[in-house]
Amino acid sequence: MKLYEYAEEFGALFDSLDEMDGEEMEQAWFDTLESVEAEFDDKAENVIAFIKELNAQAAALKEQEKAFAERRRAKEHHAERLKKYLLGCMNTVGRKKIDRPMGCASVRNTPEFPRFEDEAAFADWALANDSSLLRFRPPEIDKTAVKKYLQAGNEIDGVRLERSQSVIIK
Numbered sequence: 001m002k003l004y005e006y007a008e009e010f011g012a013l014f015d016s017l018d019e020m021d022g023e024e025m026e027q028a029w030f031d032t033l034e035s036v037e038a039e040f041d042d043k044a045e046n047v048i049a050f051i052k053e054l055n056a057q058a059a060a061l062k063e064q065e066k067a068f069a070e071r072r073r074a075k076e077h078h079a080e081r082l083k084k085y086l087l088g089c090m091n092t093v094g095r096k097k098i099d100r101p102m103g104c105a106s107v108r109n110t111p112e113f114p115r116f117e118d119e120a121a122f123a124d125w126a127l128a129n130d131s132s133l134l135r136f137r138p139p140e141i142d143k144t145a146v147k148k149y150l151q152a153g154n155e156i157d158g159v160r161l162e163r164s165q166s167v168i169i170k
Contacts, residue, residue, distance in 0.1 A: 003047055006040040051169050 001009075013033055090098070090107055097106040116122050126133040150161050 003043045006036060006043060009036050048169055
């Protein structure tokens with residue numbers, strides 16, 4: 001049987017308690033309850049063990065993701081350094097293009113872009129002179145502060161404190 005089937009059996013068993021009359025029937029009911037409860041606990045233990053295994057696998061995958069991300073970033077940085085090295089060498093010898101069987105390289109001018117010496121100073125200047133040069137983000141809700149505000153007895157339309165349940169696996 002599956003765990004939910006044991007849970008349903010518990011419900012049916014408790015519904016039948018009111019119909020019990022006689023000491024022998026009550027003893028049989030309690031014996032059945034004890035048996036179903038033991039089987040439920042065994043199944044629940046298996047589910048708990050499986051949850052632990054899945055969490056361990058997820059943690060191992062997370063570590064692998066970190067390792068792969070670090071390796072990817074290292075390879076990307078190495079490639080960028082080599083591109084700058086090749087660009088410098090091509091400029092030194094005056095070559096604008098290299099076309100070989102293993103690959104091609106060509107020197108191109110990139111579009112113009114602003115380079116800031118001090119971005120904070122520029123942002124201050126733009127606020128005072130031309131705010132269209134800035135992007136503004138919408139405000140972010142501080143849910144911890146809202147929780148404390150509501151716990152202090154204050155009310156906010158459309159906001160309430162809510163509690164849910166979870167299972168802790170140890």
